[in-house]
Amino acid sequence: MSLLRRHLRPYRRDILLGFGCLLITNALALTVPWLLKRVTDALRQGTTMRTVAGLAGAIATISLLLAAIRTASRLLILGASRRVVYDIRNELFAHLQSLPASFYATRRTGEIMSRAVNDLQLIRSLCGPGILNILNIVVLYSIGLTMMALIDPRLTLLAVLPYPLMLYGVFRVSRVIHERSNATQDQLAAISNKAQENLSGVAVVKAFVREDEEIAAFGELSNEYRRLSLRLARSRGLIVTLMGGLGGLSTIIVLWLGTRHIIDGRLTLGGLVAEMSYLALLTGPTIMMGWVLGVFQRGLGALQRVEAILAERSDLPGDRVAGDGPPPAGAVSLRGLTFAYAGADRPALRDIRLEVPAGSVVGVVGRVGAGKSTLVRLLAGIHPIAPGMIILGGRDLTTIPTAQLRARLGYVPQETFLFSRSVAENIALGRPGVERADIERVAALAQLTGDLPDLPQGLDSLVGERGVTLSGGQRQRVALARALLMDPALLILDDALSSVDAETEEAILKGLRGFLRDRTTFVIAHRVSTLLDADLVVALNDGRVAEAGRPADLLAAGGAFAAMVRRQQIERELEIL
């Protein structure tokens, strides 16, 4: 709630003004039945045309005012709700940016998106139509019922008898509708999944002659969806009947009692007409109220979920220290680096000790799960570590503010991720607004220049679904250029050229030689032969250092690294055949 209060505050003038308008609107709306009463009674008593025309004119004038002020009240209040949601969404997004990898590791993307989209829609309904309708009903009931009671108190009392029932009924049924509508949507999703699975695996379906079974399975889902849709339609029908039925019941009560009261002389015909129009004014908001109660319930739930995310904090030590200063220099010292992922029962890295002088190229090799990626991820400050284990340029990594740590960090992750923007924008990810020439320079270093003429708009070609489809190798080279543009003191290539063909890879590494001279580079390489020029090769096994040393020495020793190089030679031969 405090979140909502905080975000409503900037718009309190709009909201208060909206409330004011709403009050006037309802007051005006409630005079119309009164005028109807006067016209009817006047006609009954045989009045002049002048009076009738005057009253009709008054109704028209009031209605005109009413329309204008009602529009204003809605604009103000509904408008404020849209602005509030916009503000909260921005705040949520900024907060998401501050959350670490551990947050994202435990939540699915869809779940987070659901907070930022669906839940905010619910909050929007809560503070737009929700507030609007509650206010409406309070004003309408307090003034409307008073007016009705002034005309005929007994009639009024009996007329509103069905209202609590209507309110409760709509509230209950709209909850059922909400549940059933979710179930129906889920079933539609199940149909989609089935179709997706089937269409993606169409070759297997055909190969194993499963068409008939698939059609039958789909038919079952499809029929279940039909059943659920009809079930939903039944409760929707019920709510329509409930609203119409109970509202109509009131009308019948008024009509019957009114007739008797008129005949008894306790009520005029005009009074009856007025009572009926008042009822008509009250019915709509009462029905809405049943719905609004549900909106409140769901909106408050959504609010809690959003607040829970906003309460999350980063677990990285670097996010807890502040301060400006230069990024760390390139020397890397690992002092008994041990690390375990949250929830894992075995550490991913154990007691890694390594001294890397600034400007070195370090090759990291090892099997799947040996800890290669973990090692470089820790260097980039992606996961929290204990103090004293990683020293960068003489400074303990845990004391360096994250932003400082990454100011001159070039990181090419194993899985290339490109944004649906232009190639140039993807390269300039960490340096928005950089000179075009700089982008072109790193594109050349990443051997991308030769590919550009094949792209529709060169560097400005859009990447992704709506743009060009880049090959795996091209994507990796864009990611490389992106890292190079950071002017990195520490460059990390995590299997960064696995999809690049051998020749291009060689060209890239050759071209990078000068660039890398005064930078520290960690390379996890697909083709081990490319590590033969490294200053240092570290072979990891099960989280520990198995062997480490200059490549030539390791080759001579005939250990794991030597075996890897040998096998790769055979692969090459095959390629040439």
Add this chain to the structure above:
Amino acid sequence: MSPAAADDEVLGRVYDARLVRRLLEYVRPQTRLIAASLALMFAVTAAGLVQPWLIKRLIDEHIVTRRLAGAGSIALLYLAVFLVEQVTRYLQLYTMERTGQNIIRTLRDRVFAHLQRCDLAFFDRYPVGRLMTRVTTDVESLADLFSSGVVSLLGDSLKLAAIVVILLWLDARLALVTFTIVPALFLLSVFFRGRIRQAYRDVRRRIARINAYLQEAISGMLLIQLFRREAEDRRLFDSINREHRDAELRSVVFESSFSAIIELIGALATAAILWYGGGRFLRGALTLGTLVAFLEYTGRFFAPIRDLSGFYAVLQAAMASLERIFALLDDRPAIVSPAVAQPAAAASGRVEFDAVRFAYAPGREVLRDISLTIEPGEKIALVGATGSGKTTLVKLLIRLYDPTSGTIRLDGRELRDLPLPWLRRQIGIVLQDHFLFTGTVADNIAFGCGPLASERIEAAARLVHADEFIRRLPGGYGEPLLEQDALRALLRGRTAILIAHRLSTIAGADRILVMHHGRLAEQGTHRALLARGGIYARLCALQFGWEEELNARGARAAAAGAADAGAGPEEPLFAEPRVATDGEPA
């Protein structure tokens, strides 16, 4: 343009007789429901329109004359009519919904069934996402046509016509004055409907953009953070978020004013009726009851006019969807089962490839002049590097594609002359780029053989040493599985072509075929090929090392569980895909 390529956004003609005629084919089985719905609709309309008339009688015959006798029966009649209206409305809404759901269910099932008959080349051409739209969104948009479309159109028109007639009958001159609001009401409704629809479409488009942006930002959050892109990214998000907010604010303008303006028209109509009708009453030309009835009937004008003004859009969307659906249903697959009787006996399994060539796309041959013969019951292992054509060969054998040139025969008969389901049931295959359904182990083993007793499945699994592995999985045989070993057990005694994963499989084969760049480069036994020292020998040298690694990985995975769960996927240094995976277009 081909069906799936048609742009999903384009709205076609609003009414197309040809499409409607075809749709009737689906509507016809629902004739009885539709008839019931129409009958109910008459009842609803009549019951609704009798009510103001009863009020008029109550006023004129009892209230004005202060005569209670008989008023009770009018009130009771009103109550009865009212109850009838409520009940019939409920039934009518439900019947209509049911009609629509029945029709679109049939249509949905038929689209899906049609897709099952489409050949693989079709799926190469059309992205799955687009086909999904046919099965779900397009079919759904037809639901609106039935639930809020056709029958309501009739109902609304009927209601309007009835009100017009009743008002003219009650008092023709006052009726004409009242009707002056209709054009305004209709035009304003159409105008606002159009604007609101446009505004909502804008809002949806922009929320979709927020969705897409968030999806990407969250997936790429680590990169955003590593490259310190947060501020710039916030700025971009803000602009998208702001665009959405502005679209929302525009929709609020129409939303806020629409109902207010419609109410205003209603109030103006009331004022006009009071003014003109009041004058006529004073001159004795009409009764008070008639005047009140006029006010009541005028109130009932609004809903149908509002609904009618929205019908156009529903019809437009439905026609566009129908056009796409029917275009899809009209696409005739190139590979169909010939109309021949199913051979009485199972195939003995002699397979011949005769100068077979194949290209997925013109000019890019994947198979070049393949000729080979496989004897009945023979077990063949297919070996070769990525893209060498192994998978394609198998795909042609089970007629997922037809060769560009050359012929393939099974037991001496050309594949094109054999019933398709029969053909595919005759040959046991294990596809490499295997897409396994998210079923359970038992499902996957039984795949292609119809239902099997679970003991037989377990026996089959044991045969391929998968048993122990499967039992170790948390859910035992109920565990969803992405391993296909167990399938092989079912290939015994059949002509089998294995795209080999493991050396053990290759060694067990009668003959090994080595594919290289779309040609059959080497063939023979494991021993003979090893001795030859060609491609196969090199592949083996690699395989051997790779297998060692694979075993180590399996053992570690079993022991360590998810120790590395947070580390993100890691590829093996010597990626097995080089040898083991086939990356051909599926």
